[in-house]
Amino acid sequence: MNNLLRFIGKHSNFLVFIILEVVAFLLIGTCNDYPHSKFLSTSNAIAGWQYEQITNIRNFFALRSINNDLAAENARLRSLLLPEPQLPLDTLPPYSPTPLPLYSSTPLPPYSPTPQYLSAKVVQLTLFEQRNYLTINRGEADSVYVGQGVRNNQGVVGIVSVVNKHYSIVLPLIHTESNLSCRFLKNDYIGTLTWDGKNPDYAYLEDVATHIPVLVGDTLVTSGLTSSFEEGIPVGVVDNATLEEGDSYYTIRVKLATNFRKIKYVEVIQTPNNELNYGVE
Amino acid sequence: MAWNKHLIRLIALLLIQVLILNQLQFFGLCHPYVFILFLLMMPISLPRSIDLIIAALVGLVMDLFCNSLGVHMAACILIAFLRRPMITNLVMDETRLRGDINSVALGRIGFFKYATVLIFVYHTAVVLLCAWSFAHIGFNLLQILLSSLVSGLIIIGYDILQSK
Numbered sequence: 001m002n003n004l005l006r007f008i009g010k011h012s013n014f015l016v017f018i019i020l021e022v023v024a025f026l027l028i029g030t031c032n033d034y035p036h037s038k039f040l041s042t043s044n045a046i047a048g049w050q051y052e053q054i055t056n057i058r059n060f061f062a063l064r065s066i067n068n069d070l071a072a073e074n075a076r077l078r079s080l081l082l083p084e085p086q087l088p089l090d091t092l093p094p095y096s097p098t099p100l101p102l103y104s105s106t107p108l109p110p111y112s113p114t115p116q117y118l119s120a121k122v123v124q125l126t127l128f129e130q131r132n133y134l135t136i137n138r139g140e141a142d143s144v145y146v147g148q149g150v151r152n153n154q155g156v157v158g159i160v161s162v163v164n165k166h167y168s169i170v171l172p173l174i175h176t177e178s179n180l181s182c183r184f185l186k187n188d189y190i191g192t193l194t195w196d197g198k199n200p201d202y203a204y205l206e207d208v209a210t211h212i213p214v215l216v217g218d219t220l221v222t223s224g225l226t227s228s229f230e231e232g233i234p235v236g237v238v239d240n241a242t243l244e245e246g247d248s249y250y251t252i253r254v255k256l257a258t259n260f261r262k263i264k265y266v267e268v269i270q271t272p273n274n275e276l277n278y279g280v281e
Numbered sequence: 282m283a284w285n286k287h288l289i290r291l292i293a294l295l296l297i298q299v300l301i302l303n304q305l306q307f308f309g310l311c312h313p314y315v316f317i318l319f320l321l322m323m324p325i326s327l328p329r330s331i332d333l334i335i336a337a338l339v340g341l342v343m344d345l346f347c348n349s350l351g352v353h354m355a356a357c358i359l360i361a362f363l364r365r366p367m368i369t370n371l372v373m374d375e376t377r378l379r380g381d382i383n384s385v386a387l388g389r390i391g392f393f394k395y396a397t398v399l400i401f402v403y404h405t406a407v408v409l410l411c412a413w414s415f416a417h418i419g420f421n422l423l424q425i426l427l428s429s430l431v432s433g434l435i436i437i438g439y440d441i442l443q444s445k
Contacts, residue, residue: 016330017362020337027351042348128309130412133348
């Protein structure tokens with residue numbers, strides 16, 4: 001016992017060093033995939049606030065391009081709206097409601113709630129790490145939940161992975177642990193989008209078998225198989241598809257629809273009534 | 282005790298690090314971490330275990346701003362531990378030293394050697410712990426070299442200006 005105490009006394013510095021390093025490595029181990037911790041990440045109030053102030057200053061100098069993007073988006077949305085009725089009101093046919101039958105012989109269409117979009121500002125992002133993250137200025141107070149999808153006007157951005165009171169962290173497509181099920185717009189075949197950790201403009205589509213015709217320029221959209229994203233949000237365009245000898249799957253490089261280098265504002269997709277599903281997947 | 286000086290230096294370095302240097306992306310090649318200047322210049326009169334604990338806390342604060350829980354903490358503890366052996370091996374017997382570590386205490390060449398080695402060790406630790414694999418080792422080596430170079434220039438420059 002005495003020897004042990006003398007040993008500890010002699011090497012106490014080394015023991016402190018080992019203990020602290022073990023703690024550090026435990027922390028690294030618990031968040032190797034993505035930040036689990038609410039407090040020790042950029043979504044905490046102090047770091048989030050500080051990054052938001054910097055972003056406010058930076059965005060001030062980008063106001064011109066943000067305005068142009070907004071105007072273009074407005075024009076696009078307006079073109080999607082139904083044309084307004086040109087007839088004068090008194091020439092419209094009178095409103096005659098047809099009563100709904102209590103029991104219908106045809107089955108009801110599957111329940112698909114219309115998603116609500118919550119606009120959010122990107123306060124911090126990295127592009128060139130292996131594990132990139134976005135911090136957005138919305139959190140629990142705006143009913144953001146882990147697992148909700150995030151998009152912008154160009155396409156899919158990522159999935160909410162940590163939520164704090166006023167800030168959240170989004171795991172974007174450009175993260176090596178990111179997986180997104182998406183389908184070809186032209187023929188409904190489905191593949192999984194992953195990222196190799198190199199270029200923030202390109203990702204890779206996996207699990208596409210060789211019998212499926214794939215052409216450069218094919219559009220990829222979300223498949224709707226996950227509850228995070230509704231069907232049909234743009235993901236990207238096939239940039240290059242190669243087939244090695246003996247492979248049973250294509251190697252497909254996808255140009256991402258979302259330009260992560262210029263991302264300033266995003267929208268959180270809040271589908272009503274499925275908060276319970278989050279966290280199960 | 283000139284603790285005010287160290288506290289002010291720590292806060293200034295963290296602000297510079299988070300507000301300016303962390304915003305630079307340079308295609309992911311260059312992440313200079315200049316705040317370790319605080320750890321390099323901490324007075325040597327402190328007990329060694331207190332040194333380590335301060336380093337762990339500073340590293341944890343840095344991790345909080347980088348979304349890299351534990352990485353900076355591990356690297357900070359490592360250089361705080363290696364500080365004294367480095368001085369003993371590269372420059373002079375540490376028992377002859379009192380107070381702050383800078384080029385006045387160690388001599389210009391001595392401080393240069395001491396700082397360069399520890400800066401390199403720090404960036405190597407951070408890059409490899411962040412990568413957590415050797416899959417992109419060529420890219421990582423380039424990251425280590427460029428980041429160490431930029432950090433080293435800033436830190437040595439600060440020391441020269443300060444000790445003039």
